[in-house]
Amino acid sequence: MLFNSLQYLVFLPAVLVLYWIAPRKLRATLLLIASYIFYMSWKPEYGLLIIGLTLGNFFLVPLIATARTPKAKKLRLSLVVAANLIVLGVFKYAQFSLDVAHDVTKLLHISWREPTLSIILPLGISFFVFEFIHYAVEVYRGKPTVKSVIDLSLFAAFFPTQIAGPIKRYTDFVPQLKVLERFSWQNVDDGIWLILLGLFKKLIIADNLAIVVQAGYANVSDFSGLDLWLITYAFAFQIFYDFAGYTDIARGSALLFGFKVPINFNLPYLAANVSDFWHRWHISLSTWLRDYLYIPLGGSRGGRVLNYRNLMLTMALGGLWHGAAMHFLIWGAYQGLLLIAHREYSRILNAIKISRTLLSSDIYHVVSVILTFHLVCVGWVLFRADDMRSATKILRRLVVDAPKEIFNFDWSHLYTLQIREPLVFPMLSVIILALLLAQPLVAWASTKNSYKNPPLLVRVACMTALVCLLLAFSTNSSPNFIYFQF
Amino acid sequence: MIDSPPAKSPRITDSATVWTVACLIMVNVILNLTPIHFDNLAYPYKAWSWWCMNDLHKSDHSFNVALLGSSLVVTANSGCDATFLNRTVNLTKHHRASYLDYALTSKFGGDYRTFNLAAPGQMVSDAYLSLKAMLSMGKRPEALVYCVGPRDFIDATLSSPSETELIGYLARIVSVAEVADDLYVEPFARLNWWLRQSIPCYGRSADFQIVTTNTVNQVLARLAPRPDGGKPYALPDRRRILPDFNKAETLPEISLVHPIDPASLSFADNSGEYIERYGNPTGSLYQTERKFFDRITDLCEQEDIKLVVVNMPLMAANKELLPAAFLTAYVSDLEKSCTKSGALFLDFSNAKDFTQSDFQDPVHLNGIGGRKLYDRVVESIRSNTAFAAKVAVIGASSKRRTSLAGQAQIAH
Numbered sequence: 001m002l003f004n005s006l007q008y009l010v011f012l013p014a015v016l017v018l019y020w021i022a023p024r025k026l027r028a029t030l031l032l033i034a035s036y037i038f039y040m041s042w043k044p045e046y047g048l049l050i051i052g053l054t055l056g057n058f059f060l061v062p063l064i065a066t067a068r069t070p071k072a073k074k075l076r077l078s079l080v081v082a083a084n085l086i087v088l089g090v091f092k093y094a095q096f097s098l099d100v101a102h103d104v105t106k107l108l109h110i111s112w113r114e115p116t117l118s119i120i121l122p123l124g125i126s127f128f129v130f131e132f133i134h135y136a137v138e139v140y141r142g143k144p145t146v147k148s149v150i151d152l153s154l155f156a157a158f159f160p161t162q163i164a165g166p167i168k169r170y171t172d173f174v175p176q177l178k179v180l181e182r183f184s185w186q187n188v189d190d191g192i193w194l195i196l197l198g199l200f201k202k203l204i205i206a207d208n209l210a211i212v213v214q215a216g217y218a219n220v221s222d223f224s225g226l227d228l229w230l231i232t233y234a235f236a237f238q239i240f241y242d243f244a245g246y247t248d249i250a251r252g253s254a255l256l257f258g259f260k261v262p263i264n265f266n267l268p269y270l271a272a273n274v275s276d277f278w279h280r281w282h283i284s285l286s287t288w289l290r291d292y293l294y295i296p297l298g299g300s301r302g303g304r305v306l307n308y309r310n311l312m313l314t315m316a317l318g319g320l321w322h323g324a325a326m327h328f329l330i331w332g333a334y335q336g337l338l339l340i341a342h343r344e345y346s347r348i349l350n351a352i353k354i355s356r357t358l359l360s361s362d363i364y365h366v367v368s369v370i371l372t373f374h375l376v377c378v379g380w381v382l383f384r385a386d387d388m389r390s391a392t393k394i395l396r397r398l399v400v401d402a403p404k405e406i407f408n409f410d411w412s413h414l415y416t417l418q419i420r421e422p423l424v425f426p427m428l429s430v431i432i433l434a435l436l437l438a439q440p441l442v443a444w445a446s447t448k449n450s451y452k453n454p455p456l457l458v459r460v461a462c463m464t465a466l467v468c469l470l471l472a473f474s475t476n477s478s479p480n481f482i483y484f485q486f
Numbered sequence: 487m488i489d490s491p492p493a494k495s496p497r498i499t500d501s502a503t504v505w506t507v508a509c510l511i512m513v514n515v516i517l518n519l520t521p522i523h524f525d526n527l528a529y530p531y532k533a534w535s536w537w538c539m540n541d542l543h544k545s546d547h548s549f550n551v552a553l554l555g556s557s558l559v560v561t562a563n564s565g566c567d568a569t570f571l572n573r574t575v576n577l578t579k580h581h582r583a584s585y586l587d588y589a590l591t592s593k594f595g596g597d598y599r600t601f602n603l604a605a606p607g608q609m610v611s612d613a614y615l616s617l618k619a620m621l622s623m624g625k626r627p628e629a630l631v632y633c634v635g636p637r638d639f640i641d642a643t644l645s646s647p648s649e650t651e652l653i654g655y656l657a658r659i660v661s662v663a664e665v666a667d668d669l670y671v672e673p674f675a676r677l678n679w680w681l682r683q684s685i686p687c688y689g690r691s692a693d694f695q696i697v698t699t700n701t702v703n704q705v706l707a708r709l710a711p712r713p714d715g716g717k718p719y720a721l722p723d724r725r726r727i728l729p730d731f732n733k734a735e736t737l738p739e740i741s742l743v744h745p746i747d748p749a750s751l752s753f754a755d756n757s758g759e760y761i762e763r764y765g766n767p768t769g770s771l772y773q774t775e776r777k778f779f780d781r782i783t784d785l786c787e788q789e790d791i792k793l794v795v796v797n798m799p800l801m802a803a804n805k806e807l808l809p810a811a812f813l814t815a816y817v818s819d820l821e822k823s824c825t826k827s828g829a830l831f832l833d834f835s836n837a838k839d840f841t842q843s844d845f846q847d848p849v850h851l852n853g854i855g856g857r858k859l860y861d862r863v864v865e866s867i868r869s870n871t872a873f874a875a876k877v878a879v880i881g882a883s884s885k886r887r888t889s890l891a892g893q894a895q896i897a898h
Contacts (some may be wrong), residue, residue, distance in 0.1 A: 006674045006677060006681075007680055010674075010677070043570035068605060071652040105634070161511065185497070185498060185500065185501040185503070188501060188503050189501055189502045189503050190508075192502075192503045193502070200875070211731070215727045215728055218727075219726065219727050222717075222723070222727060361664065390799075409717070410713070410715070411713035411716075412714060412715040412717075413716070414713065414715040415714055415716065415717055416720070417710065417712060417716070418712055418716050418717065418718070418719040419719055419724075419727075419728075420703065420706070420712070421699070421731070422728075422731060423698075423699060423702050423703070423706075426706050426710060427702070427706075456502055456505065459502040460502050460505040460506050460509055460716075461500060461509075463503070463506040464506050464509040464510055464513065467506065467510055467687075468510075468513065468687050471685060471687040471691060471696075472687055472688070472690070472691045472694040472695070473691065473695065474691075
């Protein structure tokens with residue numbers, strides 16, 4: 001069931017009404033049943049997977065807490081984490097591993113027939129497996145176990161965040177089940193506002209940009225280097241508004257039931273460096289990677305080389321988490337390299353004692369934001385391209401051809417201007433500019449109280465306009481949310 | 487389990503959501519009451535039915551015969567007409583059945599003008615709505631030739647009749663309320679239809695998109711015209727770069743049919759497509775489409791339209807993909823419905839005189855087969871004395887009207 005479907009439009013209000021009229025004691029159970037229905041509406045048999053994983057973790061994780069020696073504790077934790085990772089590995093990485101093994105043995109002139117596994121990736125598996133690992137590690141670190149199977153099941157299966165996060169922390173979520181919120185019109189207003197905003201981001205912005213991106217990345221040779229820059233910017237905003245839209249709908253839906261789930265984005269394209277970007281982009285994943293991969297690997301302890309190794313490993317594995325393909329792995333490694341480069345750059349700046357006035361100047365900040373955005377965009381090429389060969393092709397066009405086209409600029413270089421339908425093609429430059437300007441504008445506005453708590457009249461006008469826009473201008477066949485595939 | 491401390495919750499009257507719902511109701515009531523004129527014949531893109539209905543709407547001629555059917559008759563008719571007229575026929579503009587008119591006139595005298603409502607992929611439900619659209623434009627035909635095949639009733643790739651491309655457009659032109667139960671079988675399709683009926687903002691979304699696209703395009707043409715000297719962007723480029731954009735759009739430059747050269751006839755086996763299509767011959771879709779067939783026969787009876795139902799010739803290779811018992815029941819069902827409503831039923835499904843050279847694949851007749859088909863249809867009508875008399879009257883009265891109109895024009 002997709003958030004942007006008619007099914008969800010029926011499902012959500014139905015569950016909401018039942019939830020609020022049900023006796024308080026039954027609410028969590030009702031929400032759990034609804035969450036399983038939501039999950040199983042796609043592939044009923046995969047319901048068994050999430051139920052099995054939940055029961056497995058429910059019974060095994062307390063064994064970590066009860067282990068007598070630190071060694072036994074560690075061993076049990078390793079087994080639980082391994083069990084979760086094996087499930088993820090079988091469903092997500094089995095074919096990829098076979099491909100890699102095949103390619104490596106081919107290099108060694110060993111030929112064998114590679115089997116084709118027809119495994120359909122269960123929706124949301126990457127997200128709920130990470131939530132279980134977090135649960136196991138936190139229990140290992142001394143946090144309490146979850147005593148109720150309903151609570152743990154709902155923690156993993158909670159339908160608003162089930163498919164694509166945000167990746168929750170049980171220490172934040174489970175207590176909310178103990179102190180259930182009362183019905184509040186404030187929550188309804190905030191929830192509906194987030195859902196509408198999310199739908200707008202997905203259906204009006206991301207889905208329209210998706211048309212250009214799909215056309216551009218599938219037909220690279222038709223477009224000029226400058227077009228490809230515009231299309232890459234378009235993808236930067238497509239993936240942001242697609243995922244941020246999903247997160248808004250998830251957070252809004254959760255809020256209708258009185259649950260607060262973490263934010264995932266904080267104006268990432270205003271980041272002044274790559275480290276800052278990862279504090280603003282997919283926050284629930286980056287903090288998970290920090291807490292359960294980077295720090296256990298040693299974090300920044302043990303010197304520069306080890307620190308950089310840990311950074312590189314964390315980001316490369318984070319890349320692979322997005323998808324079982326080489327270009328995701330390389331995208332992750334690229335992010336690792338950028339983070340290392342940023343640390344080295346900062347170190348050099350400190351060493352040469354560059355003027356603090358320059359570093360804190362507005363111009364330096366703006367240049368840093370623009371540079372970071374472009375470095376991130378180069379990364380998006382690796383992320384979006386079908387494979388490394390096409391990624392290399394696009395990058396060459398961006399880096400080699402585009403500068404030449406700028407020096408000999410002519411409007412006729414922009415093939416996107418030749419295409420008049422859909423309108424997103426000729427309007428692309430204007431749309432990109434508007435979206436770029438929207439970032440600092442939102443940052444500025446969000447400091448104003450009138451933006452955070454607008455008067456009722458303004459809020460009603462905005463909500464009415466959003467609904468009308470969505471009804472009149474959404475496409476009939478909206479593609480899936482990008483992060484559903486992970 | 488305990489409750490959280492009471493949050494400072496605003497009252498229902500302070501809720502933005504409640505006021506938004508009220509505003510939306512108001513906006514939609516106003517939209518319902520305001521006489522905004524939308525062109526129902528417009529559509530975001532020009533699909534087959536768009537060309538057909540717009541041509542019919544703009545035409546000054548009166549048509550006394552209508553032709554209905556799927557690609558079975560489209561291929562037969564277009565190849566036949568291109569050869570008969572000895573010129574390339576553009577299917578976005580040619581909505582006639584010139585050879586059929588000629589054959590009818592030759593046999594019965596008088597004047598026959600056929601409007602061709604047939605469209606590729608036309609299911610019986612689409613055919614019913616096409617006929618209703620023709621009637622709603624005040625262009626009632628006096629006779630209807632409806633060429634059918636089992637594929638018009640069954641399609642395992644569809645779960646309900648509302649999933650065809652044609653319905654999307656036809657439902658704009660004619661009211662589908664009376665048949666909504668059968669068209670929108672899936673509960674969510676039904677809900678979607680109901681929402682479209684009830685919420686003008688949603689129901690008229692195609693109109694808003696057309697208006698916006700046209701306005702923005704006009705502004706762009708002035709402010710940012712296509713740059714000179716750029717790489718040209720033509721239809722083949724669009725099909726390659728944007729394969730899913732307006733997929734069903736039919737463009738004049740790719741809708742050309744040339745006269746048939748008997749020396750270069752080709753034949754292709756499309757059994758794979760039909761194995762999939764015939765997956766569930768007796769499913770609920772078949773029953774629904776049968777209902778629509780009865781609706782067509784009833785509508786013709788009610789409107790006094792002489793109906794000729796032609797069960798199209800098919801090659802054995804295609805018929806063998808369907809259970810023999812199904813085919814027998816199917817023919818018998820059609821015959822019963824026709825007999826009940828006084829329609830003429832012509833079953834050519836086992837006609838021996840259609841050979842492989844008349845087909846372009848096991849299902850579709852080519853132009854030569856099309857000509858043979860029309861000859862057989864006209865001959866079969868003539869051999870039914872009572873029906874032939876009615877058809878002859880149609881031609882004769884049309885000729886009389888045409889000559890009277892001609893005299894009036896001369897007098898004027």
